[in-house]
Every structure is written in C-alpha cells, then in structure tokens.
Amino acid sequence: MNKDTPEPDNRPDWFGFAAKYAAPIFLLGLVLIFALLQPNFLHPLNLLNVLRQVSISGLIAIGMTFVILTAGIDLSVGSLVALAGLVGAYVSKGGLDNRFAIGAEAATGNPVIYAVLAAVAVGVVGGALQGAAITRLKVPPFVVTLGGLSVFRGAALLFSGGGPISGFSPQYTWWGQGRIGIVPVPVILFFSAAIVAHVVLKHTRFGLHVYSVGGNAAASDLNGVSTRRVTFMVYVIVGFFCGLASFLLSARLNSAEAVAGMGLELDVIAAVVIGGTSLFGGVGSIFGTVVGALLIGVLRNGLVLMNVSSFVQQIVIGLILIAAVAFDQYAASRSRA
C-alpha cells in the first residue's frame, strides 16, 4: 500500500494465467491421463455417469459458492439434505403409512410437484433460520451451521423414526433416473442452475454485493449495501439448493433416508475450494465450482475404473484439496507483491 504506482507490465503473465486456470488445466490433464491409461474412461456412457454423479453435490456446491464468497461456510448441508428429502418423500407418499411400498401403491399420494415444493421449502426455511441466526444473533457461520448439522440430522431422524421412506412413483424417480435424449435429468438441472447462478453472481446488483460483502463487509455497509440482507440471502440460496438436491437424490436412489448425505458437506466444500473460491471470501466463480465438482468426480471415477483402492482415493482427493488452497495462497501472495 505504501508503494508508488507500479509501471504497467506488458510481458505475458504466464503465472497469472496458470493461477487463474489451474483447476481447468488440471481437469483436462486428468481427463487425458485417464483416457490414456483406461480407454473405457472416454466411453460416452461413462462420461454421462460422471456428470450425473457430480450433479447432486454440484448443485449444493453452487449454493455453497455464494456462501463462501461472503466468507461464510455452511457445514449443515448434508443434514439439511436428509431432512428435506424425507419431508419431500413424506409429501409424495401422502404420509408414513405406506412408507416402504414399491410398485403400484407407490403411485398413490401427492403429485411430484408437491414433493419438490416441500423439499425446497424445508431447504429454504432451514437456510433462512441459519441466516437469521448468523445476521441477527451474530453467531459465526461456522458455529451456527455446525449446530445446524446436528439439529437437522436429529430432526430427520425424529421425523422418520430413524428409518427410510422409499418406493416412489415413476414420475418421481424420473427426476433422478430419467434422461432427456441421452442426458440424465440431474445433469441438465445442474448445468441450468450453474448458468443462472453465474448470471446472478456476475451480472446483478445482488451478485456484486455478494462479492463486496466477502471482500470488505464494513466498507460495503458504509456504501449502502445491506450486508445483513446479502448474508441472510446466501444461506437461503444454499438451503434452496439443498432442497432441490435432496429431491434429486431421493429420486435417484428411490429412497429418502435420515442417514443420507453424511459427510456431504466435505465433498461440497472441496468442490468449491478446488474450483478456486477463497475461503476468505470475495474471490471465486461458479465456473470454478463446476470445474471443481467435475474434477472430484473424474478423479474418483478414473481411480475406480483403474481399480485403485478406495483408501488411496481418499488420500489423493485430500492432497489435491490442500494443493489447490496452497496454490491459491501462493498466487494471491504473488499478485499482492
């Protein structure tokens, strides 16, 4: 800050370029390596499988990107998915009486749209409660959502008596298992949501305020940005995506469970962070998050195809997460120098 105006530097900034596109470059590299080592990897069916596998956690990662951009965090997403999924399933079945019925009886109950609305409503309300606790009670997001992780899981267990609710109508499961052409439905939803989220973040006042609150909350307030409203809204948004994802997950597995989504928050946060969004807020993009989610999905799929032990997979994914953040830190320190 105490330096004079830097002279404009016209040399090509290879390092800056690499730092900006580290995740996509790494993703392309991985795809190349897996394609060479395991020809089945590029099979269109396999690629579509990978896309479908990442779309559910990817949807939540889109919401999580908003949260992390404001320098927040949401640890409760996995639990909220379990709760919202159960409520959606409950509505779809019209109660708990035929909770395990599969087949003809499954078609009874309420139309799918009610189930979706119920699941999304639970997600939105869950997010709003946490957002209110963070903005009104001034409890740090880490603590509020750590509490939420426990509260929502407990509520899910309580709601369902511990057991699953399963066996849905074909109209319901289509959303998780169906395809339009050859493309699985969740994949279409994931990419549509990503495009909308990108436009909101980059081209609306709200999006700009998400970045400004993450960059400097006090300054945003002084300039008339309602930090409180923006912060509240990002938790509502991630809650919305939890609700949507919970519906797709239960449709995919034909079952909503109180134990669904355990540890999901780690996958989701990993996708966002590997995608280059800073945990300190203010820096990141939906594009990065999509790449991060794909990167984790490709990595897992490729290692499974190559018959690498699951223990090793977990080590590799963890190391890549740390490497991604370390690289960001390094790049940030370079750009400040």
Added chain:
Amino acid sequence: MSILELNGITKNFGGIHALAGVDMSLERGQVLGLMGDNGAGKSTLIKIIAGSFPPTSGTIKLNEKPVTFGRPREARDAGIEVVHQDLALCDNLTAAMNVFLGRELVRKVGPFRFLNRAAMNEQSAELFADLKSETRPKDLVRQMSGGQRQAVAIARTRLSKPDIVIMDEPTAAISVRQVAEVLDLIRRLQDAGLAVILISHRMPDVFSVCDRVVVLRRGTKVADKPIGETSPEEVTGLIIGAIEAA
C-alpha cells in the same frame, strides 16, 4: 451564504461529554481543516454531520434549512459525502465497481435488471479523468497504489454531485509523492465549487490546502480562524493546550 451551519452541537455517551456546544459554519468552495488530538471530538463531530448518529442537542442546517439524519444514507442523499479513513474499498473489486458500489447502474431486460458494467466503466473513467488520476476503471483495487485508492474513494463522492465532502485522514498512510496527489484532488474538488472538511494530523497538508482551520480540544472548539491569520506553531499550541484559545 453558508452551506453548512452547526449550532450548539453537544454529544454525550453515557456520562462522557464528547462534544460540548460546538458551533461551526462552512461555505461553498471552502476547504476547512479540522484538527485536534485523539479524543478531542473530531470523529464524533464528523459522524454527526455524516448521519451516523444524531447529536444529543444542537441543530444542523444545510443550505439554511434544518435537517436531521437517522442514517448515513440520508446524509448522503442530502449532499454530504464521506471519504472514510480506511477508504471503505473492496480490494477484490475493480475501481469502477467500487465507485458505484451501492449505487450500481442497471439495464432492464424484461423483468430483470442486470449490471451495466460498460456504463459504469465509462463514467468512472470520466471521473478519474476529471480528477487527473491515472486510475483505470477495470483494475482491481488490490493492485493499486495508495494515491490511486484515494482517487477511487474520492471519485465515489462525485457520483451524487454533493455539496460537502468530508475527508477523514486521507494522507495518514501514504507516501510523500502520493500526498501531493491527494492534495491536488482536494483542490480540484474546491475548484468544482464544493465545500471540503479535511481532518488531518499533518500540519503541512492543512496549511497548504485549507482556507480555514478549526481546532477542537476536549469537546469544545478552541479556535476557528482563516489560515492566513495563524501559524503551525499556534495551532500546535492550541491542540495540546499550551494555548488556551485563539
């Protein structure tokens, strides 16, 4: 005619008397230096003018009409802009986005409103050109020098065509060359017919750019005179209390 007039401004925080009956007035095209030691009441006075909180008693007149501000936003709407000491910039955004933060220009597409980045970049470029600053609208504030950052914060105040700009310690944390840049910026505001209140600890800055100086000590005004009728030595004496009043 005075653009801003304060009469008997008093502010108590619990049992602490931060300000006791301060009168002050400001005219168009005038740069007023507000000086005083830490705790003398400068910040409290500024916050009252800028609408952060109301005075315990006393009146504020803007263009000879009494006003009361509940929020900073109201003061801003009435034509008072503040350049905060820390500049209130978001490092992660571009210069143009910082200028327009909270007052973004939008383009309507059907029911949606999208940011009009092109217009904001263009208008910011004009503002920087007016201020004779080299700042480029699309550069990230993180990568800017202290002087450029000041220019962004000052350019922001030009958006609303205010009558009064309050600058809180703008030269406190920047290099000598940049101080000159900032003082130039202040003169340019003055040329445009604005009134400026400059809060500073730096005697040379005040004496090179201000028309008048007001000194506060322990919540009361101890001096208010044209810059030509005083000296740095006298002002220093007033600040530390070696001289009772002038």
Added chain:
Amino acid sequence: MSKFKIASGIVSAVAATLISAAPVQAQDLKIVTSMPSLGFPFFVHMQNSLNAEAEVLGGIEVINQDGQNSAPKQTAELEAAIINQVSGVVISPLDSIALAPGVKQVIDAGIPVMTIDRRVDGVDGVLGHVGADNVIGGEAQANLIIDLFPDGATIVNLQGQPGASPAIDRNKGVHNILDSMSDKYVFVAEQTANFAREEGASVTESILAGLDSPPDVIVAANDDMALGALQVTQEQGLDIVIIGFDALPEALASVRDGGLTATIEQTPGEQSRRALQALVDHLRNGTTPEPLVLLEPFAITKDNIEKAERLSELN
C-alpha cells in the same frame, strides 16, 4: 529440474505399480466385490474372504470396491463396473433400497449380480442372495438371555446407529422375542451408541449412573459397543452379562477370556464364499444357483467358541 525428476519418478513408479497389478496368468473372469464401507472390520473380513475364495477358485481377477458409507458412491462404483464390462458382481449393499437402482443398472447391462449379507429390494433378476438375517441375529441374542435368565431379567439395550438397517433389524429381533414376555424381561434403558466403542462406554456409564440397581444384561447391536460397555462394567467392578454382535476377533478373545458373555456369529466369510462359488459356477457352467440362501446366525459363548469363523485370527 530436480522437481521435474521427482515428478517423473513418481509417474513411472505409479505406472510400474499399475502394470504389475495387471494379471499374470490367464484369467477368464473379472469380478467386482462391492462393500458398503471398508471402514468397518466386518466388511474388510468379508472382502478378504471373497479374495481368498477367488484365489482358491483360480482364474479370477478381483476388483475390490468400497462404497465409503455412501449410497451415491457405491452406486457410482457400480456404474464404473458396467463401463469396465466385468463378468459379475458380488455386492453387499449399504442400503437395501437406495442401492436398488444401481444394482438394476448392472443387471440391465447383462452382468449377473449376487448379493451377500443384505439384499436389494424390488429388483428382478438378481442371480441370488446369500445372507444371514439380522433380525434372526437379534432373536438369537434374546433367546440367549432367556436361556441365561429363565426367571426374567432387567436389560439395557445399546442400539446401533439410528437409521442404519442392521441397527433397526437387530433391535427388532431382540424385541420380537422379549416384548411378548414383557412382565419378566424389562428394558430398563434403551439408547443408541452409534455402533462406536467410545459411545458404548460413555452411554453405559450414564445409564448405570441413572439406575438404582445394575441391570442383569447389557445387549449391544455390535461388538464395539459391547466392548465399550465391558470396559465400564469392569472399571466399576460390576458383573453383568454382556452380549455383542458380529463375532469380531477382539470380541471372541473377550468371550474366551471371560469378558463378554457372548457375541453373534453371522458367518460373513461363509456367506462370501458361497456367493462367489455360486456366481463363478453360473459364469463358467451356466448353473442357476438357489435364489435365496439364509445362514442362521447363532450365539457364540465360551462353550462353542470353536464354531466362530474368525477364531483363527486370534493369536
């Protein structure tokens, strides 16, 4: 430069590992074993048994998969198995319903599937199932209590992770038998300890503190919780009958040495062997296996400890 050398060294080492992992002798079958979570020794034992049996049968390349305690992950791995065009799949599904769509995809791709330990619901065309009913295992625990205390008993029930199907089924088995004799057999406390040893200990501690007199029996839905409870009762010098579940080596050692009174043997190794034999027989000889083989779980006490599958793992 040196960094590049290290990197290329790692790459070639990885490549060498991958190449050496490739089959050496002629192998006609590629079989996937899909376990719900290798974080639990029970499933590691199951996988080891499958691998050992594959060795015995010969000519089989085994691909071990691990669902990492997540239904979507286990499903994703099944999808990879389809892409890899494997000959057959032996799976212990994490959840009998949530894994059904994934198993159906495998069957639709023309790959035969054997299920072990847990079944999948509502999927036609599963080649066969070899399992041991968790409900019957819970009933075996209850029957042992009746044998040991014919005149009635006070019981503390340590339940498994809420929502997990073995936890639900084992609890159901215990209640199936004892609820009809609720005048004699009283559950003085029922709490979850999440299948974990430390929770088994802490929950038992709290329960004991809240009871006027110690219970006659602590029945636990797995061995880890039983061993946690044993830790506490031994510390407090209490002599309480403790019954575990799973017949893990450590529990067997405790039974042998007079710690735990009993554990339940579900013969996971036997299940694994029979499932793999049936699958390989089907693939090589076109035989159709019995669609459902249920091995009966039974209580292991000091008196019949030689019947425990994993006794040989004790040294």
